[in-house]
Amino acid sequence: MAIEPSERSDIAPFRVMEVFEAAERRAATGAEVVRLEVGQPLTAAPKGVIASAHQILDNDRLGYASTHGVVELREAISAHYADWYGLDIDPYRIIATVGASGGFTLAFLAAFDAGDRVALAIPGYPCYRNALDALGAQVVPLMTTLEDNFQPSIELLEQAHAEGALDGLVITSPSNPTGTMLDEATLAEILDWCDERGVKVVSDEIYHGLTYGAEAASALAYSDDVLVVNSFSKYFSMTGWRLGWLVVPENFVEPIVRFAANLLLGPQTLSQMAAVAAFECHEELRRHRVRYSHNRQILLDGLRAAGLDRLAPAEGAFYVYADISHVSDSSTTLCSQWLSELGIAATPGTDFDPYNGEKYVRFSFCGGTDSIERGVELLAAWHTSSSRGV
Ligand SMILES: Cc1ncc(COP(=O)(O)O)c(C=O)c1O
Structure with a gap:
């Protein structure tokens, strides 16, 4: 007789990893991907x-x-x-x-x-x-x-x-x-x-x-x-x-x-x-924080310039959570468009919020400063493009 997983096995997936995998697949084709979805430091251990x-x-x-x-x-x-x-x-x-x-x-x-x-x-x-x-x-x-x-x-x-x-x-x-x-x-x-x-x-x-x-x-x-x-x-x-x-x-x-x-x-x-x-490695680790802090400002300014100005204040961690509801009905659709058309990987809010997550996108700023700069440049171009400008 075929056996079945327990009822408990119907656990919801951790969808953030699905965005990560889609970005990896695109990167494997040689296409540009600006990684604003990852929640892990770029750096190795101290x-x-x-x-x-x-x-x-x-x-x-x-x-x-x-x-x-x-x-x-x-x-x-x-x-x-x-x-x-x-x-x-x-x-x-x-x-x-x-x-x-x-x-x-x-x-x-x-x-x-x-x-x-x-x-x-x-x-x-x-x-x-x-x-x-x-x-x-x-x-x-x-x-x-x-x-x-x-x-x-x-x-x-x-x-x-x-x-x-x-x-x-x-x-x-x-x-x-x-x-x-x-x-x-x-x-x-x-x-x-x-x-x-x-x-x-x-x-x-x-x-x-x-x-x-x-x-x-x-x-x-x-x-x-x-x-x-x-x-x-x-x-x-x-x-x-x-x-x-x-x-x-x-x-x-x-x-x-x-x-x-x-x-x-x-x-x-x-x-x-x-x-x-x-x-014993706080000096090295504090240098990472200086980079995050710099990236954070570039991202906050860049998102505002791209018309995304309803932003959680990003007091800590390395994320900016942006309300995109004036731009799109669905952060899932917007994020997959951004990935395929602009090469920007960002995470729809749906994983973090099953109720209103389609209204939000999470951007991560723990990557390299060059990728944050490139990301905001692409978003600015997207913003000014006549068909999708906000
Ligand atoms: C709030 C929060 N808790 C826990 C974790 C999991 O962390 P760990 O790698 O230590 O298991 C994460 C990972 O992103 C997180 O954001």
Whole structure:
């Protein structure tokens, strides 16, 4: 008898990767592609990490690591909290994970049961929704807008809670796809509100270190009763090393380590050992941020000049989320036109927002400055072309 995948296997795809693949196919034909769709740094891991990895490969057996994470790495992450945030975090509360993706999956497993109501901002990173769905939790969308900076507010939480008590909240500041941030006062207010109602908060802080005004505050500055997700993928420029971490309340450590032991056995030992050196590489990493900041300004100015002037403020991360509804009814159609006619790859908002995503496009500015300049040049020409000018 033919066997069928479980009902859970009907998980939604991560569509951003489909745009990435379409851009790759076009690039393979030799045609020009300006890559404004990718959410990963152009650069390799910091030099210190690469040098350390060579050393380790030559000298270490590289067996299984502790499922909790290599001690030296957890200590280095703890020191990072003291250095960046002035926080004293016991290394015991830190767990090494397979990127932020592995981190939030473990956090969701340990924090939520099937049927729990977990709120999150729309637009937002689609994999939270899809992972929560697969775990049987009920995703409660908080419909944010440009006017409220695409971030949750107490008002939105009150509304959602009135419809049925919330069990959880996922926050991301700076956010993907909007780059917007929760200011410190609102973050503190939201954490208080959740604390009073026993709502468990998962805070994805993967874009910390990539901000262009105020630095991002960690939820850990306001509460020890939160699950914080972070990663080496973005600021540390180490996407392919598949390494991240969780900081969790003490009583969550054992369950999460048990989940990790049963499901994954933790991230690669080589990545964990080499990543210790990343915390000595801030000078190199800050230079990447200078480039992002420069690219960001070129992109914001260029989009406005191309008639796309309803833009999320891009306070952090490396994305600009643009309202294109005055230009097209469908960001999916617009993005595929841009790819085939202009050679610009950008991401339609539909993945981040299943409700209003056809009105938005996400542009990424983590590529080379020359490609951002070329992108805005092509968009300016598109804008002035008589048939499609806005
Ligand atoms: C908000 C957010 N969280 C998590 C991830 C996944 O990151 P990682 O590579 O650490 O798994 C991404 C990747 O783009 C992201 O934007």
